[in-house]
């Protein structure tokens with residue numbers, strides 16, 4: 001049966017998809033490819049009596065291998081790819097007088113909120129797909145080619161901090177020739193339940209490394225996608241390099257860190273370039289405020305990061321929850337993500353050698369025709385209107 005849980009973010013429901021994943025794992029004809037989001041690794045341990053913020057990335061790889069996963073890779077890799085595509089898109093908009101401010105697009109909670117409530121601002125949202133969807137698209141093309149796999153036999157399984165990612169994966173925009181880029185999404189909580197059912201105690205596992213040279217390495221910039229402010233910080237590291245030709249001396253943007261629902265920063269690129277004004281917003285209340293000012297044409301910013309969940313994905317609606325330790329684990333998870341960033345040998349997306357490789361071998365340039373085809377999308381108004389007849393209701397259901 002299916003278990004419906006109430007999502008703390010609001011209007012979204014959590015479907016239990018663990019049975020589907022078990023079916024995939026036990027089918028010898030299916031090749032399973034797993035990805036997990038930046039925020040999952042600093043929260044899953046809490047479901048196995050580990051301290052808040054414990055980084056269990058290597059244990060997740062081991063656990064998935066024990067479950068029988070064929071390929072285990074990291075959404076962090078495609079977070080780096082998103083920065084390349086979204087950063088390039090921002091620069092193009094600035095240079096060509098395109099729609100500004102540009103909003104980030106990696107949070108499907110925010111995207112569907114905008115589609116339902118603020119259709120006027122949809123042209124302001126970056127067309128770059130989220131890291132989850134970029135991963136699916138790359139797995140079934142680039143990875144399939146690289147490993148010599150039949151994409152029809154592949155099933156991409158995501159482990160996400162998020163209930164809205166399930167709905168995102170089902171969008172018709174993300175199905176090509178009848179094949180979805182991402183086949184099924186488990187929340188962090190569902191993944192914890194799956195491990196418990198299979199008798200795997202995460203806390204007792206030794207860590208393993210990714211075993212794949214295509215999509216298994218990431219920069220510190222990708223790691224911080226899991227916290228509010230992280231996508232903006234990651235983007236600025238790359239945008240500044242592209243605009244000035246120099247790496248930033250300090251890659252950490254303190255004004256963008258912290259807890260206020262809306263935070264802002266001015267980035268002085270020097271070299272006679274104009275100052276870039278950016279903002280970070282988390283929670284739907286802050287999202288609404290940003291959308292309202294953009295709709296009125298009164299936004300003071302060029303680039304705005306929006307995350308629907310308080311705290312960003314680390315506080316996502318699908319993460320382990322503990323009433324007693326909720327606020328404390330928020331801080332610990334964020335510190336853990338910042339620590340991963342500091343420990344990475346490469347801290348900028350454009351310096352990830354696997355990102356250079358994917359453009360050299362497969363995509364060409366950021367925003368190339370192929371990149372647009374596989375890594376970008378469109379949005380549509382989904383404003384709810386009152387229906388008066390059954391015929392109108394059926395017409396809407398069919399149009400979905």
Ligand code: SF4
Nearest residue numbers: 107109162309313316
């Ligand atoms: Fe999902 Fe929340 Fe992250 Fe948005 S902020 S992607 S809704 S977990």
